[in-house]
Amino acid sequence: MNHNPHTTTPRGPLAHHFDDLDQQHEAAALGMWVFLVTEVLFFGGLFAGYGLYRFRYAEGFMEASRHLSVPLGAFNTVVLIGSSLTMAMGVHSAQLGRRKAITLYLCLTILLGMVFLGVKVVEYSDKFQEGHVPGQAFVHEGPLARQAELFFSFYFAMTGLHALHMVVGIGLLAFYARVAWRGRFSPEYYAPIENLGLYWHFVDIVWIFLFPLLYLIGLHE
Amino acid sequence: MTGHVMPVRAYLAVFGALLVLTFVTVWVARYDLDVFNIIVALSVAIAKGLLVLLYFMHLRYSGRLVWICMVAAFSWLGLLLGALLHEMATRDWTGMPTPWE
Numbered sequence: 001m002n003h004n005p006h007t008t009t010p011r012g013p014l015a016h017h018f019d020d021l022d023q024q025h026e027a028a029a030l031g032m033w034v035f036l037v038t039e040v041l042f043f044g045g046l047f048a049g050y051g052l053y054r055f056r057y058a059e060g061f062m063e064a065s066r067h068l069s070v071p072l073g074a075f076n077t078v079v080l081i082g083s084s085l086t087m088a089m090g091v092h093s094a095q096l097g098r099r100k101a102i103t104l105y106l107c108l109t110i111l112l113g114m115v116f117l118g119v120k121v122v123e124y125s126d127k128f129q130e131g132h133v134p135g136q137a138f139v140h141e142g143p144l145a146r147q148a149e150l151f152f153s154f155y156f157a158m159t160g161l162h163a164l165h166m167v168v169g170i171g172l173l174a175f176y177a178r179v180a181w182r183g184r185f186s187p188e189y190y191a192p193i194e195n196l197g198l199y200w201h202f203v204d205i206v207w208i209f210l211f212p213l214l215y216l217i218g219l220h221e
Numbered sequence: 222m223t224g225h226v227m228p229v230r231a232y233l234a235v236f237g238a239l240l241v242l243t244f245v246t247v248w249v250a251r252y253d254l255d256v257f258n259i260i261v262a263l264s265v266a267i268a269k270g271l272l273v274l275l276y277f278m279h280l281r282y283s284g285r286l287v288w289i290c291m292v293a294a295f296s297w298l299g300l301l302l303g304a305l306l307h308e309m310a311t312r313d314w315t316g317m318p319t320p321w322e
């Protein structure tokens with residue numbers, strides 16, 4: 001369990017182009033962090049667009065925001081924070097070389113991710129039924145209809161892109177849960193699990209900002 | 222040897238703090254604090270994001286190269302948001318008509 005049965009090279013889990021395991025570990029993590037930089041700017045563009053129109057059309061955005069379900073949004077926030085905990089525990093188990101624990105925690109993370117997406121499906125279908133999807137069928141009473149439509153454009157673009165990241169994350173989790181079950185990881189080599197954790201936590205951080213900006217801005221009126 | 226191993230207690234403490242902050246942000250949003258609503262909401266979100274980044278993502282125990290990545294990312298994001306919103310907030314000061322009004 002603590003060694004790597006699939007590696008046949010005399011250097012164990014160390015790839016030939018690295019000096020030692022620490023260097024290999026740092027290089028793998030650094031690559032993931034650089035990818036996350038691009039993700040920050042990717043989502044950042046959407047947040048900037050949102051900020052611009054939130055500023056300009058504050059009333060319409062607040063009015064439209066009240067159509068979102070705060071209990072469902074808050075529930076999903078808790079679910080996602082919980083999935084970050086199980087993911088962190090998965091990485092923790094990998095650091096200690098606990099094969100079964102890694103698999104268990106990755107599966108729990110998948111489960112919580114599925115719950116999140118399930119709630120998202122309920123929310124999206126409510127939006128379709130209430131006519132809150134931007135386009136021909138958009139329904140909103142009052143003079144701020146166009147502003148509210150813009151809010152829902154941002155809502156679907158931002159939560160949709162976030163949900164897409166979750167779907168990709170769940171796919172990767174399922175793949176690596178299987179790899180972990182086969183005993184591919186050890187305290188010397190668990191870079192894929194750590195990088196998967198970084199990705200999952202990043203997606204959690206995006207939601208931590210989406211929740212107040214989309215669900216809570218109109219609550220006080 | 223590879224990576225900093227944190228005690229499980231620390232993860233649970235961070236998880237607890239995140240739950241409390243989630244409750245705080247929902248609770249505060251119900252009161253009308255004028256401009257402070259958005260300030261409180263974003264401050265709580267930044268605090269939660271930092272907790273995840275520093276502890277769940279082990280940034281606190283990561284090397285300087287990783288720190289440079291994150292500082293660069295959020296500097297550029299700050300530049301984008303700062304310039305954009307600053308322009309938006311001060312646009313009316315000159316009394317110049319905007320194209321859509």
